[in-house]
Amino acid sequence: MAGRPIDARGWVFEVLDMDATEETWLPISGVNTFTHNPGENEETVDTTVFDSDGMYEQDVMQRGASLGLEGLYYVDKATGERDPGQAYVDTVWANALGVDSRGMIRWRHKSQTQWVVWEATVTPGEQGGGNNDKTSWSASFTRCGAPSTLAVTP
Template sequence: MTQTKVNARDIIFEVAEADGTTWHRVEHLKSVVRNPSENEAVAETTDYDSEGAYEEEVMQRGSSLTITGDEMEDDTTGVAPVGRARIEALAGEDALGSDSLGKVRFRSPRSSQWNVWTCTVRLSENGGETNVKRSWGATVRKCGKTVKVAVS
């Protein structure tokens, strides 16, 4: 079996509509970075018999994805692309309690399975200086375990 390095730019990242079955690609991303240790919690288990060495056990696992790009809008309507608009809705002021939960999925182009997360979303700071495009981004934080779903 030949191993191939995966291009970061080739990641496929999608967000689900509220119905959980309609998916939209989040397009024109410049960066997708996964932090597999986000929201990890540990219990320190060091005691007198540890001989001065730190000990711990993981009590909770978490993960997050930070996505970034340039802010985009339709030339005529000013509306954001559908996938980005859904990300923004999940981070909206009224998205509280169970309404703050959404679903995203991601994979590499050759993968036969999607990684599906129930998640919450936080929008990143946006803006820029004189000679740059305005930035856009969000951090998606996993809630619960990753579900693997076959690509259809």
């Protein structure tokens, strides 16, 4: 049987609250598009020599990746509180510098049994909107080091 494509809306994204006393992953709500670029920040070196007989050769010297999230700025209708994941990215993580600028993000599709986990830095994106728009929200995450996985637990 041939495989079937998965729905983009089934992806889940969470950030680790580094200030919490126990492990607390905060879901990022309001996402309506994402872009995973597994080749971001890749560096190569040309290894072409005379013995290559005119054919280009290279070695990868550095791997990198990025994840971009875009969507809508979310608040709780009843309390007016910001979405916990968006708020953490905007008010805690995005203001950190140096060694403190690294945090943790994980994501998976609802059909998967493992999270992809990254230590990463974050760059907050633009927010805005027009007269008949909802306010936008976005952030870009750049992986630091190798990715890991974590089993999904109930």
